[in-house]
Amino acid sequence: MRGQSDLVRHLAQFAGALRQRGVGVTLSDEADGLMALTLIDVGDRGEVRRALRASLKIRQRDAAVFEELFDLLWKVRYDSSNPPVPAPGIPIPARPKAGNRPGRPATESDVERALALGDELGYSPEAVLRRKSFEEYSAADSTAMERLLSRLILRLATRPSRRRVPVRGRGEADLRRSFRRAIAHGGEFLSLARRARPIEKPRLVVICDTSGSMDPHTRFLLTFVLALRRVTRSERSSEIFAFNTTLVRLTPWVRPGRVDLTLERLATQVPDWSGGTKIGECLGDFVTYYLDELVNGQTTVIILSDGLDRGDVEPLAGAMRAIQGRARRVLWLNPLAGDDRYEPTARAMAAALPFIDRLLPAHNLESLERLLPLLAA
């Protein structure tokens, strides 16, 4: 059936374009999409769109990208009777940038090209995108920090889980397992099996400012965060974001292993590293697209920023209120706060202050050490 195979190819190209833009569509999703298309009227463009949204499992945060690509690429009109004609040479928009802030049009494909060439290049006339060098931070410093962290980390795990697991000695009776045991002794309960709630690791969401004014501190703080993640082995329950003019979810790029390698990779993934800041807008994006799913009553949200932003403070206050409303605790680490004379008077900082549980300095290892007890879940 020629029509069928054309449909397959068309769908594959469309799925490829989605993947290029960072929308997770797997082969099994494509199979689902194809099956769905055979069940509906492929001549009805609206119906095709709805069916593909359902069968490719397009999330709300990817919806804008999906709609954009659908309008762009799904040009062919299939007819239930005629074999469909594939669109000749579907143009696949290049991956815009690593972060894929949802809903942004495809641009800046030159970023990737430039990175491949090893060049430094302007992201925009004002802002600078460049590969950061991390050599100033010595390996010994990293090791010292990790050693310190592992010593302190035991304090972190303090919250009992709601699930119950089998334990010895303490805890409530587990009838099911007791009963199974008793059968072996002809129905006599010689010993009771018990179960109790295990201790849970804390969940962390770290949102890190990588703008120019934070430059001297960012790498240091990110090292701390990565080490923390590694030592707690809380890969699954901690999330890392970076922001300057856009918000980027870094978690997918963070791999266990050497901290310095990860940092290097991150620097290439974040657009506009060392550029300007739009705190309010970026945190607003976080609230819209990630807050519900990633932050709950056990999550500590840590924001690393100096709060130097000349933008409108109203969106920032709204976003901070939303974050505080959901999170267990909101900590703001400000390198400037290390100075005794520091007052949180910068406009953005002052606007965010009512919605922060603790404003903490973050200029040296000692100040970070004081942070640890606060991270306990």
Added chain:
Amino acid sequence: MRPEIAVLQEAMERQGYIADPAIATALFLAREMRRPLLIEGDAGVGKTEIAKVLARLLSTELIRLQCYEGLDVSTALYEWNYQRQMLRLRMAEDEGKTASEIEDLIFGRQYLLERPLLRAITRIEGPPVLLIDEIDRADDGFEAFLLEVLSDFQVTIPELGTLRAEHIPYVVLTSNRTREIGDALRRRCLYLYIEHPTLEKEVRILRSRVPGAGARLAEEIGRFMQALRRRRLSKAPGVAETIDWAQALCHLHSEHLDRETVAETLGCILKDQHDLRELGAGELEAVLAEVAEAAG
């Protein structure tokens, strides 16, 4: 549009659920492809209602599993009835039965307490609708277990062996996005995101669900809700709130929205202190003015 989808949409409407084409298409595909349907959306947009309507449409049983933190297999799948087993055990001892005979006796189906998942699988009369509500509240471990059940529709009970589904149930999962659903589970399902309704749809829902509300009141309520959702609220009210409010206004015999009644009944739709305060000073008048202007 495929005629079957239009038929489904109409049938849902007859059951009192005003569905837009996206909902009807997703539900149609889930039914035809026999895949679970994962529904996400803000609170009160009518996620759970879809499963109920589906059960009514298919005139079959709705089996509901409400998820919560700490939900485990013994509440979701099955549990042995220990008390009965115990009694039977004592009786069997007096009868002088051997150990293996006793085991056969007390691990029979009559000592098994069926929880929602097992009941959905073992229902003989035909496929039920299995609603797994607020899956995001259950923990990751339970999600992994659920994935297994939803792929094979079979359950292994060590004492009894493997129970295979009599009929593959229609599965609807809902999530309020308080936690990210794992990719594996998402891939197993078809996906539907329900947005807040458009004005036209919301008015139609009101007319269908609250027949007591007149055309004018329904229209005004609809416009009011639309205006409200355009504002920056921490908890945007859903359709469920709209219906509650319309019912409240009917009980108060309101025929249209006036400032006083709205101020008194605002608690039906805004359930957050900050939002209530936000709408206090002058803002309420602004919303009402918008409504009046739009209504012409």
